[in-house]
Amino acid sequence: MKSDLPELMRRRNLDALMISCPDGLAPVNTAFRYFIGSAHVTHGHILIIRRGHEADLDCVLAHTAMERDEAARSGLRLHNLSQYDMREIYRSVDGDRLEAQVELIRRLFGDLGVRGRVGFYGLDERGAAYLLLDALAKAGFVEVVVEYENDILSEARSTKDAAEVAHIRQACQLTEQVIGATREFLRSHRIRGETLIRPNGEPLTVGDVKAFIRREEASLGLEDAGCIFAIGRDAGVPHSVGTASDVIQLGRTIVFDIFPRLPSGYHADITRTWCLGYAPDEVWQAYSLVQEVHDHVEGMLDSRRPSWEYNELACDLFEARGHPTPRLTPGTTEGYVHSLGHGFGLAVHEAPSMRLKALTGHDAPLPAGSVITNEPGLYYPDKGWGVRLEDDYWLNSDGSVERLTTFDRALVIPLE
Amino acid sequence: MKSDLPELMRRRNLDALMISCPDGLAPVNTAFRYFIGSAHVTHGHILIIRRGHEADLDCVLAHTAMERDEAARSGLRLHNLSQYDMREIYRSVDGDRLEAQVELIRRLFGDLGVRGRVGFYGLDERGAAYLLLDALAKAGFVEVVVEYENDILSEARSTKDAAEVAHIRQACQLTEQVIGATREFLRSHRIRGETLIRPNGEPLTVGDVKAFIRREEASLGLEDAGCIFAIGRDAGVPHSVGTASDVIQLGRTIVFDIFPRLPSGYHADITRTWCLGYAPDEVWQAYSLVQEVHDHVEGMLDSRRPSWEYNELACDLFEARGHPTPRLTPGTTEGYVHSLGHGFGLAVHEAPSMRLKALTGHDAPLPAGSVITNEPGLYYPDKGWGVRLEDDYWLNSDGSVERLTTFDRALVIPLE
Numbered sequence: 013m014k015s016d017l018p019e020l021m022r023r024r025n026l027d028a029l030m031i032s033c034p035d036g037l038a039p040v041n042t043a044f045r046y047f048i049g050s051a052h053v054t055h056g057h058i059l060i061i062r063r064g065h066e067a068d069l070d071c072v073l074a075h076t077a078m079e080r081d082e083a084a085r086s087g088l089r090l091h092n093l094s095q096y097d098m099r100e101i102y103r104s105v106d107g108d109r110l111e112a113q114v115e116l117i118r119r120l121f122g123d124l125g126v127r128g129r130v131g132f133y134g135l136d137e138r139g140a141a142y143l144l145l146d147a148l149a150k151a152g153f154v155e156v157v158v159e160y161e162n163d164i165l166s167e168a169r170s171t172k173d174a175a176e177v178a179h180i181r182q183a184c185q186l187t188e189q190v191i192g193a194t195r196e197f198l199r200s201h202r203i204r205g206e207t208l209i210r211p212n213g214e215p216l217t218v219g220d221v222k223a224f225i226r227r228e229e230a231s232l233g234l235e236d237a238g239c240i241f242a243i244g245r246d247a248g249v250p251h252s253v254g255t256a257s258d259v260i261q262l263g264r265t266i267v268f269d270i271f272p273r274l275p276s277g278y279h280a281d282i283t284r285t286w287c288l289g290y291a292p293d294e295v296w297q298a299y300s301l302v303q304e305v306h307d308h309v310e311g312m313l314d315s316r317r318p319s320w321e322y323n324e325l326a327c328d329l330f331e332a333r334g335h336p337t338p339r340l341t342p343g344t345t346e347g348y349v350h351s352l353g354h355g356f357g358l359a360v361h362e363a364p365s366m367r368l369k370a371l372t373g374h375d376a377p378l379p380a381g382s383v384i385t386n387e388p389g390l391y392y393p394d395k396g397w398g399v400r401l402e403d404d405y406w407l408n409s410d411g412s413v414e415r416l417t418t419f420d421r422a423l424v425i426p427l428e
Numbered sequence: 429m430k431s432d433l434p435e436l437m438r439r440r441n442l443d444a445l446m447i448s449c450p451d452g453l454a455p456v457n458t459a460f461r462y463f464i465g466s467a468h469v470t471h472g473h474i475l476i477i478r479r480g481h482e483a484d485l486d487c488v489l490a491h492t493a494m495e496r497d498e499a500a501r502s503g504l505r506l507h508n509l510s511q512y513d514m515r516e517i518y519r520s521v522d523g524d525r526l527e528a529q530v531e532l533i534r535r536l537f538g539d540l541g542v543r544g545r546v547g548f549y550g551l552d553e554r555g556a557a558y559l560l561l562d563a564l565a566k567a568g569f570v571e572v573v574v575e576y577e578n579d580i581l582s583e584a585r586s587t588k589d590a591a592e593v594a595h596i597r598q599a600c601q602l603t604e605q606v607i608g609a610t611r612e613f614l615r616s617h618r619i620r621g622e623t624l625i626r627p628n629g630e631p632l633t634v635g636d637v638k639a640f641i642r643r644e645e646a647s648l649g650l651e652d653a654g655c656i657f658a659i660g661r662d663a664g665v666p667h668s669v670g671t672a673s674d675v676i677q678l679g680r681t682i683v684f685d686i687f688p689r690l691p692s693g694y695h696a697d698i699t700r701t702w703c704l705g706y707a708p709d710e711v712w713q714a715y716s717l718v719q720e721v722h723d724h725v726e727g728m729l730d731s732r733r734p735s736w737e738y739n740e741l742a743c744d745l746f747e748a749r750g751h752p753t754p755r756l757t758p759g760t761t762e763g764y765v766h767s768l769g770h771g772f773g774l775a776v777h778e779a780p781s782m783r784l785k786a787l788t789g790h791d792a793p794l795p796a797g798s799v800i801t802n803e804p805g806l807y808y809p810d811k812g813w814g815v816r817l818e819d820d821y822w823l824n825s826d827g828s829v830e831r832l833t834t835f836d837r838a839l840v841i842p843l844e
Contacts, residue, residue, distance in 0.1 A: 035777055036775060037456065037551070039654065040453065040456050052654060052667075052669045054667065055667065077761050077765070078665065078666045078667045078766060079667045080761075081662065081667075081668040082667060082668060094759040095759065097758055097759075099786045102787070102789065107789040109576065109578075110576045131555070132554045133554060133555065134554055135453070135552070135553060135554070136552070136554050137549065137550070137551060138549060138550055138551070138552050138557040138561065138574070139547070139549065139574035140575075140576050140579075141552065141557035141558055142558050142562070142574045143576045144554075144576070145554065146558070158554070158558045159555045159559075160526045160555060160556050160559045160560070161525055161526075161556060162525075163553070223646070223647070226646035227643055230639070230642035230646045230652070231639070235652065236646070236651065236652065238468060249496065251468075251470065251471065251492075251494045251495045251497075251498060252498060342515065343493060343510040343513075345493050345494075349493075349494065360452055361452055373518065373523040
């Protein structure tokens with residue numbers, strides 16, 4: 013969590029972090045959102061984090077004059093970037109935009125007293141990232157430090173403090189309202205044969221349901237991040253988001269996986285599987301097994317157990333009933349085909365994860381403070397179905413586990 | 429436009445482009461969206477573009493098995509990444525994740541016959557981008573080419589073909605429906621004193637209006653990208669998105685700048701300024717001048733004129749009436765405080781732009797095929813107001829200019 017950063021910086025011997033990203037990407041630049049929250053600073057911003065006294069962090073948001081109001085909403089110390097005369101800087105480097113950026117950073121670091129070992133974070137275009145960091149390293153006014161995956165911010169973000177969990181808890185509650193409203197929306201339709209029918213007499217489609225979902229999200233103040241609403245064969249392909257023209261029919265599995273975020277950037281990530289009216293026997297059986305695995309994993313959650321134990325257990329249980337798994341059949345597209353769960357927060361997928369032992373490569377546990385999903389599933393696209401059940405949890409520092417999602421798991425939605 | 433890519437690749441002596449980004453960022457990775465459209469491929473994808481015969485491009489989308497349905501929606505040639513055994517790859521590099529990624533790319537390039545000079549594009553975390561490109565360069569199986577800004581994709585995207593403009597035209601039409609619905613929503617409220625009142629007797633706030641806007645966008649199938657709905661003093665700060673608790677009152681300027689996108693990724697970008705009931709004299713005068721500048725610029729649009737001429741003209745006109753401008757007063761926060769316009773498409777801001785001569789550094793025109801905004805404004809936050817007027821245009825290759833936005837410019841919204 014954020015309070016770990018001074019210690020994480022000390023361990024990496026980092027004097028400062030610089031976080032920025034191209035114009036307009038701030039809302040999805042999770043490194044930036046981690047510090048600025050829901051402020052809409054989008055252009056020309058640079059965030060500087062330094063170790064302060066003891067466990068303190070000194071965060072300075074350098075922003076353009078045009079964005080001063082939004083910058084102020086961040087609550088951080090501010091520094092006006094518009095004081096640097098970009099025209100003079102361009103002239104001083106013969107119009108070279110890369111050199112101009114290096115010169116701007118040199119002046120900014122000079123004014124803020126940033127020196128020593130500086131880590132660089134945030135999204136950028138690949139080529140621009142490479143050339144800027146290379147040029148900064150050659151300019152030599154600070155020592156450029158870079159990390160590949162599992163960087164300091166990922167490590168900090170892999171555990172959440174109470175304030176972050178409050179956001180995630182709220183995102184989960186609102187998302188469950190969307191799920192409930194969607195179920196009621198489905199139930200409100202007439203039936204003709206095996207098909208749900210809209211008031212205008214046309215069949216209800218996946219596209220219609222998704223439009224309803226987006227309206228519900230907007231009404232509740234959630235930012236849409238897409239969702240999976242996949243029926244029948246599509247439900248058998250875990251990341252198929254569903255086919256807009258597919259008609260909603262009785263007795264077919266619907267995998268509904270929804271992961272919107274609050275304006276603060278924090279997501280929920282919840283999946284329910286539904287069958288309207290009735291469910292075929294083999295779907296019942298598969299969903300019962302998925303629930304059994306889900307319950308086993310939930311009961312095991314513990315911040316001392318190696319993180320691969322959960323997925324190995326899931327494979328044990330699925331294989332015992334004859335389902336293919338990635339452990340025995342890498343690349344399988346039938347049976348249990350993905351990993352068991354993942355951390356989430358400002359990103360829908362972030363550290364830690366519950367992978368197979370062979371893919372984990374260490375015995376570290378899910379750390380205390382992590383927020384994770386538990387989402388076993390079974391998929392048989394050629395038989396026309398798939399099922400998944402996904403709930404969210406916070407592993408408290410006191411060893412207890414808080415389940416963040418409570419929506420009922422009923423497979424069949426009864427219709428009148 | 430896309431059809432320029434073979435020639436742009438030839439000029440840069442590039443044999444192939446590789447485009448990818450971290451999991452989950454595909455929807456905002458414009459380099460990727462440029463080729464895959466509205467397909468929801470989000471995890472572990474790699475796009476390879478090669479020069480084919482003559483003016484052809486050979487595009488291959490390498491995707492994981494889990495995403496095969498969404499990958500197929502792209503219409504591109506597919507290559508299954510799940511055929512590479514990541515467990516064996518990890519073992520072969522002693523679990524080093526960076527080396528494993530290099531090895532995956534080596535095998536992929538080998539199987540697809542990618543060799544020679546390869547340009548790397550797409551978003552990534554800064555450090556990861558640097559280390560991956562550095563490791564690929566050292567591995568030496570291709571020559572790594574990187575570009576800083578104005579890269580080959582920016583250059584291609586700075587002009588739009590008819591298919592892209594069809595998307596943008598539709599985005600503009602739907603966005604104008606949202607603007608119209610928002611005006612009607614405002615007009616539907618009762619007035620108490622100088623304040624709009626909701627049916628429940630509470631004052632209408634900026635937050636209420638934004639919630640309405642998000643619902644309207646969702647109903648029309650537009651993806652929200654945030655918007656500016658700023659009243660009074662906030663309207664005087666161009667990038668203030670507005671304060672949710674601000675009450676909607678008569679006679680105060682409202683700057684409403686909205687830029688949602690279609691599921692295909694193409695944005696609109698439109699601004700209107702409104703005063704409810706009446707407008708103060710100085711606001712009338714300022715808005716008239718802004719309209720005058722706007723009309724002048726619109727009349728000048730021509731794909732032969734240096735792109736800086738428009739903004740210089742705007743400064744001429746504003747300065748003649750005594751308003752500060754960035755040309756005379758760099759960093760000013762009063763008067764005309766930003767540049768005149770910018771290209772847009774898959775991003776809200778992209779090439780080309782209409783900057784001041786001193787910031788442009790060349791005499792190139794707005795190219796034929798570009799889609800740009802024209803958005804002069806005047807801002808006096810300390811006086812409690814700001815005004816801006818923004819329309820969108822396509823500069824056709826035949827020399828004509830198509831205006832993409834038609835919403836009326838009336839400043840005052842009459843109330844009953």
